[in-house]
Amino acid sequence: MPVEIWDVRDFTPAQAKQIGDLIAQVWPKPHLTAADRAEQQLALSREFRGQLGLAPRSLVVVEDDRVIAHAAVLPREIRTTQGEMVIGGLARVCTDAAVRGRGLGELVVRAAFGLVDAGEFPFALFQTNHLVRGFYEKLGAVPVQNTIINSLGDGPKTCPFWDEVVLRYPGGDGWPSGTIDLRGPGF
Numbered sequence: 001m002p003v004e005i006w007d008v009r010d011f012t013p014a015q016a017k018q019i020g021d022l023i024a025q026v027w028p029k030p031h032l033t034a035a036d037r038a039e040q041q042l043a044l045s046r047e048f049r050g051q052l053g054l055a056p057r058s059l060v061v062v063e064d065d066r067v068i069a070h071a072a073v074l075p076r077e078i079r080t081t082q083g084e085m086v087i088g089g090l091a092r093v094c095t096d097a098a099v100r101g102r103g104l105g106e107l108v109v110r111a112a113f114g115l116v117d118a119g120e121f122p123f124a125l126f127q128t129n130h131l132v133r134g135f136y137e138k139l140g141a142v143p144v145q146n147t148i149i150n151s152l153g154d155g156p157k158t159c160p161f162w163d164e165v166v167l168r169y170p171g172g173d174g175w176p177s178g179t180i181d182l183r184g185p186g187f
């Protein structure tokens with residue numbers, strides 16, 4: 001199935017709703033309805049409109065006007081021991097519970113990693129848990145061992161990621177050692 005790339009600057013209310021519906025299904029939260037999730041997407045769109053540079057994108061598989069698989073790529077300028085680097089932050093990777101196991105998660109993550117392969121970002125960076133890390137490792141991601149901080153946060157020495165493991169893509173050389181400053185919240 002084709003993967004569509006939706007630039008956050010061009011999100012329509014219908015697209016925001018489709019993404020919001022899936023996110024609300026996969027990560028239900030009593031205080032966040034599907035409409036709230038859609039509004040979050042539109043807020044992201046409003047915030048970014050008019051800015052120059054790489055925009056966040058959603059990589060999606062659509063079936064019958066529903067987004068059934070999703071991955072967000074959020075460009076983030078991080079500070080490393082080798083200087084500043086714009087990485088592709090991977091977030092909100094999910095497949096509709098009714099269609100898991102059909103290769104759709106792999107499709108959207110491969111499309112996100114494809115942006116790295118095409119040279120748009122030197123690396124993708126993201127967090128996950130031990131249950132799902134194998135899914136990403138199969139696609140070429142490897143864990144990172146760096147201390148990760150957010151110098152702009154309330155606790156500048158606290159890791160801004162909250163999940164069990166941080167991964168990068170691709171593996172191999174070029175990833176800096178030492179502290180990584182996300183210069184913003186985790187994603």
Ligand SMILES: CC(C)(COP(=O)(O)OP(=O)(O)OC[C@H]1O[C@@H](n2cnc3c(N)ncnc32)[C@H](O)[C@@H]1OP(=O)(O)O)[C@@H](O)C(=O)NCCC(=O)NCCS
Binds near residue numbers: 092133134
């Ligand atoms: C993780 C998730 C996106 C996988 O989506 P999916 O569409 O079912 O995955 P795919 O069908 O593309 O699976 C691709 C491969 O990964 C494997 N895989 C799927 N989920 C896995 C997991 N949790 N751990 C290890 N491997 C996994 C599949 O077996 C398949 O392997 P194969 O090609 O050897 O058969 C989906 O289970 C999901 O939405 N989970 C809830 C949200 C979540 O945890 N997202 C990750 C946040 S970091």
